[in-house]
Amino acid sequence: MLELHHLSKTYANGTAALRQFNLSIQPGEAVAIVGGSGCGKSTLLRLISGLEQASSGSVVLNGETISAPHPEVGLVFQEPRLLPWLSVADNIGFGLDQLPKAERQTRVQEALARVGLAGQGNKWPRELSGGMAQRVALARALVSRPGVLLLDEPFSALDALTRSDLQDHLVELWQGSRPTLILVTHDIEEALVIADRVIVLRPKPGRLEAVIDISLSRP
Numbered sequence: 001m002l003e004l005h006h007l008s009k010t011y012a013n014g015t016a017a018l019r020q021f022n023l024s025i026q027p028g029e030a031v032a033i034v035g036g037s038g039c040g041k042s043t044l045l046r047l048i049s050g051l052e053q054a055s056s057g058s059v060v061l062n063g064e065t066i067s068a069p070h071p072e073v074g075l076v077f078q079e080p081r082l083l084p085w086l087s088v089a090d091n092i093g094f095g096l097d098q099l100p101k102a103e104r105q106t107r108v109q110e111a112l113a114r115v116g117l118a119g120q121g122n123k124w125p126r127e128l129s130g131g132m133a134q135r136v137a138l139a140r141a142l143v144s145r146p147g148v149l150l151l152d153e154p155f156s157a158l159d160a161l162t163r164s165d166l167q168d169h170l171v172e173l174w175q176g177s178r179p180t181l182i183l184v185t186h187d188i189e190e191a192l193v194i195a196d197r198v199i200v201l202r203p204k205p206g207r208l209e210a211v212i213d214i215s216l217s218r219p
């Protein structure tokens, strides 16, 4: 269970990106967070991932407070953010340096297969299409077998066909291992394809509020 308690974030320049935000997410839920630009969606994901510290309030995952990047949490951004000087396989295995080499290789091959890129580990990032690069970013997030997968507008830079392909693939992946999935998107159609709960945010003077929090049934 992931719980956000009275989460607030004010940046150093005085911008209050989140105020007193509360949310509970059950294990294995796929939640989409939808809202206009600047309403605090990316801030929310950065706080949950531990990349950014809350000004007050807390992020609690299975009873444990998260305040630094956590191996149980995988993150995918709008851009793949691959390291150009590393092969695809080494990009995916980058965070696994504490594992023995053989185990690391097995995990990397498994992650590549899960995103439909089996056998492509020797490629370089510059050789990949946008959609393939984003699959690699997804594999990198999955390789530590996270219980929580955070996706910040993961497909919005892709063309429509590739986007729809990857959306379907993400649903399959999620159905396979059921991580808690939190997708930030401004695309309501994408939210409806991927999520089984959609939360629409609206900034209100003084605080962010969830205006809609609906659970959907899967066809």
Ligand code: ADP
Residues within 6 Å of the ligand: 011, 012, 013, 015, 016, 017, 035, 036, 037, 038, 039, 040, 041, 042, 043, 044
């Ligand atoms: P969204 O993802 O919904 O577009 P963000 O979380 O990126 O919203 O931003 C929320 C607000 O916080 C915006 O006003 C944005 O300009 C501001 N903000 C985001 N990151 C920073 C930062 N590092 N420093 C200062 N202000 C920021």
Ligand code: ADP
Residues within 6 Å of the ligand: 015, 042, 043, 078, 152, 153
């Ligand atoms: P996106 O819209 O792709 O989610 P963001 O709005 O979160 O991107 O911004 C991208 C980067 O710029 C982030 O690292 C964020 O911290 C920073 N940023 C966003 N708004 C501001 C701001 N008002 N002042 C300083 N940095 C900001």
